[in-house]
């Protein structure tokens with residue numbers, strides 16, 4: 508399983524009220540990883556008509572259904588929505604009738620999400636996705652090929668067949684948890700979808716063992732870009748630490764993304780990528796991603812790539828990022 512994401516409540520989103528931020532990771536996680544992010548029940552804001560899919564078709568004969576039909580049909584009849592997502596490609600949202608509301612939200616978000624990923628990453632990927640909404644914990648685990656039930660804090664995750672770096676992976680799908688529609692607002696669903704879609708788009712260029720701060724930071728950056736989300740709303744934990752003089756001293760290590768302080772790790776990773784995009788530009792952020800994602804995490808490699816792409820040593824990059832963070836302190 509790859510690209511696993513968890514619920515997290517957003518606090519302080521003054522204009523949008525309660526909201527949720529999810530974080531994720533590319534490595535396999537078990538159900539024991541839910542210590543970080545706890546989202547209490549809250550009312551899902553009313554969904555606007557323009558957030559629903561406009562052109563829906565039942566695509567019962569779509570061959571992509573074959574990949575999930577055997578897993579899902581024991582849990583009830585399938586509903587599928589086909590969405591045009593660019594360059595003649597079609598994405599598919601699959602679920603059961605009980606998940607129809609969130610399915611429609613996701614279907615309505617798929618085309619703009621794909622366009623946003625294309626704008627950042629380019630069009631050298633499938634530009635389509637199979638998005639599945641699980642109806643219960645067993646189905647969620649089965650769709651993610653997990654041998655055990657996942658933490659209820661997992662909002663969504665993505666999987667792919669084994670693949671060779673540099674080739675387009677097959678069997679990719681994004682799977683939303685049975686609680687996603689209840690616990691995430693439409694804004695939250697959009698953010699999760701864009702995060703996971705970024706993992707789908709970039710997976711062929713990403714090796715196991717690449718630095719998590721870039722993999723997850725980039726997906727989070729892609730999820731929030733051009734949405735007018737405020738720094739403190741995207742990174743509440745980091746904001747609090749900046750206010751109290753507890754700014755991160757270094758880029759988060761891979762181990763930080765699975766421990767009790769994972770939320771801070773994701774926020775720091777997002778901020779490092781936002782720093783690159785804002786201080787340099789998005790093409791150089793993408794270039795940095797391509798370089799770092801193609802290699803195992805080795806400090807010397809990171810240093811060489813940062814020098815090559817940004818003209819800055821790793822130490823100088825970290826210092827500049829921390830200085831930038833201070834400018835974001837409320």
Ligand SMILES: [Zn+2]
Nearest residue numbers: 510531532726
């Ligand atoms: Zn992720």
